[in-house]
Amino acid sequence: MTENVTNQKQLYNVEASVLERYQAGAKEVQPSLCCPTDYDKNYLEIIPEEIIQKDYGCGDPTLYVSQGETVVDLGSGAGKNCYILAQKVGAEGKVIGVDFNDEMLNLARKYQSEIASQLGYYNTKFFKGKIQDLQLDLDLAEAWLQQNPINSMEGLSNFEAQCDLLRQEARLIPDNSVDVVISNCVLNLVRNADKKQLFQEIFRVLQRGGRAVISDIVCDEDPTQKILNDPDLWSGCIAGAFREDNFMKMFEDAGFYGIEILKRQEEPWQVIDGIEFRSVTVRAYKGKEGVCLERNQTVIYKGPWKQVQDDDGHILRRGERMAVCDKTYHIYTNPNSPYTQDVIPVPPYEEIPLDSAEEFNCKRTAIRHPQETKGRDYNLTVVNSNEGDCSSSSCC
Incomplete structure (x- = not known):
């Protein structure tokens, strides 16, 4: 520094x-x-x-x-x-x-x-x-000093040792x-x-x-x-x-x-x-320490900046599906997170269990393809049946 x-x-x-x-x-x-x-x-x-x-x-x-x-x-x-x-x-x-x-x-x-x-x-x-x-609890340290006044270098050394002991045990x-x-x-x-x-x-x-x-x-x-x-x-x-x-x-x-x-x-x-x-x-x-696991999670940065960088070096580009590890995903999307108002979470359609998740390389900045989120076999066709009626909650 x-x-x-x-x-x-x-x-x-x-x-x-x-x-x-x-x-x-x-x-x-x-x-x-x-x-x-x-x-x-x-x-x-x-x-x-x-x-x-x-x-x-x-x-x-x-x-x-x-x-x-x-x-x-x-x-x-x-x-x-x-x-x-x-x-x-x-x-x-x-x-x-x-x-x-x-x-x-x-x-x-x-x-x-x-x-x-x-x-x-x-x-x-x-x-x-x-x-x-x-x-170090100084009340405890002072209580020891009252019983063991320092009048020599040996006494000072003993006091320092007692302080170290207090730091460990109390x-x-x-x-x-x-x-x-x-x-x-x-x-x-x-x-x-x-x-x-x-x-x-x-x-x-x-x-x-x-x-x-x-x-x-x-x-x-x-x-x-x-x-x-x-x-x-x-x-x-x-x-x-x-x-x-x-x-x-x-x-x-x-x-x-x-x-x-x-x-x-x-x-x-x-x-x-x-x-x-x-x-x-x-x-x-506090809380960005720990292993990075791949669970196909994605976040979309809302803007208004063209792109931003977090404290771990992840770069989020406005409107793009950015791949993140499980740890970073939860840091961004936790309700108490400082980021939650700025990102849209995109969870995978099929959750990958933690015990089977592979390591994620958090040093890279990568766009997540939608098929990674939906799954390679995702091949649905859904047609809105309320044609001409935009009163439905499913209509944008």
């Missing part, structure tokens, strides 16, 4: 700067941390004002979550998004907040029982962890375990050296077919060295902002597909040294 920002070094401790700023934000409202966002007031009615005032974000990824889903909120802060989600996913769903800041975690947990009592069910959990390392968020990962203006607070791992962790915890919905700050040019070396601009969601094209590529490089911008702030939130910073909300899906 070629991202200039990633390779530049900061001259201070980014994590310490961010932690200090947001600890202060948990105690006293910090208006400069907010990018104005409208939320559905119906979901705010049961949330205490203290949480609403001390929540900082730049979008509303909760809009894209459904009932019954399990959701992880990265950098959950005071808990506002989690408590909105608690209402949206309902009693059958689950909401997990992850944050590194004790002050914010205490504030979020403070009202858990009260909000659960109003809802009539308890479906939220808040964990201490780094969002770029969703394997993983904070298990692999392939959640439907949705959201985040609201937090990914930019992770130091650049850890951002690749951050996207890999988001991908790891999502189950097949799951999705990430991320609201964050992007910029139209790389931040200058002057911006990168300003601790206030780091904790203020500026210095760590993704260049807008690289933000999309981070999802692509992690293995996501169907990546789309759901919302982009028209006017920049801030302009510094001629560089524009604005909020975007992006959605990306």
Whole structure:
């Protein structure tokens, strides 16, 4: 990956700067941390004002979550998004907040029982962890540290070994375990050296077919060295902002597909040294891994573009019957797919069982002959018996 920002070094401790700023934000409202966002007031009615005032974000990824889903909120802060989600996913769903800041975690947990009592069910959990390392439960790591204080290199080595053990045996968020990962203006607070791992962790915890919905700050040019070396601009969601094209590529490089911008702030939130910073909300899906099988399935791209290319390199030409493998066919045609509105599915007349399907070469772009769909022996003649009567539903 070629991202200039990633390779530049900061001259201070980014994590310490961010932690200090947001600890202060948990105690006293910090208006400069907010990018104005409208939320559905119906979901705010049961949330205490203290949480609403001390929540900082730049979008509303909760809009894209459904009932019954399990959701992880990265950098959950005071808990506002989690408590909105608690209402949206309902009693059958689950909401997990992850944050590194004790002050914010205490504030979020403070009202858990009260909000659960109003809802009539308890479906939220808040964990201490780094969002770029969703394997390590920091509450468990700190509990070990209290029993085993570090005062030597040997002690440090033992602690690191214990952390590795916790990642294996008491993983904070298990692999392939959640439907949705959201985040609201937090990914930019992770130091650049850890951002690749951050996207890999988001991908790891999502189950097949799951999705990430991320609201964050992007910029139209790389931040200058002057911006990168300003601790206030780091904790203020500026210095760590993704260049807008690289933000999309981070999802692509992690293995996501169907990546789309759901919302982009028209006017920049801030302009510094001629560089524009604005909020975007992006959605990306997991699930294009796996074997490609030939089951004679076809899709027709509706248009309006003459042709389009997906994340696996498949080219779909407008109006043409394009051959796809079973995996790609279901990715395109699933009701929750980002592609479903753009393609017409053409299933085979006779289904090929999975256990007898041969391997399909997904690297090729091929037009599917109609006889492959209908079958070589298909030789019917059907005449419309309602001649002159176009009131029949069979008449076009």
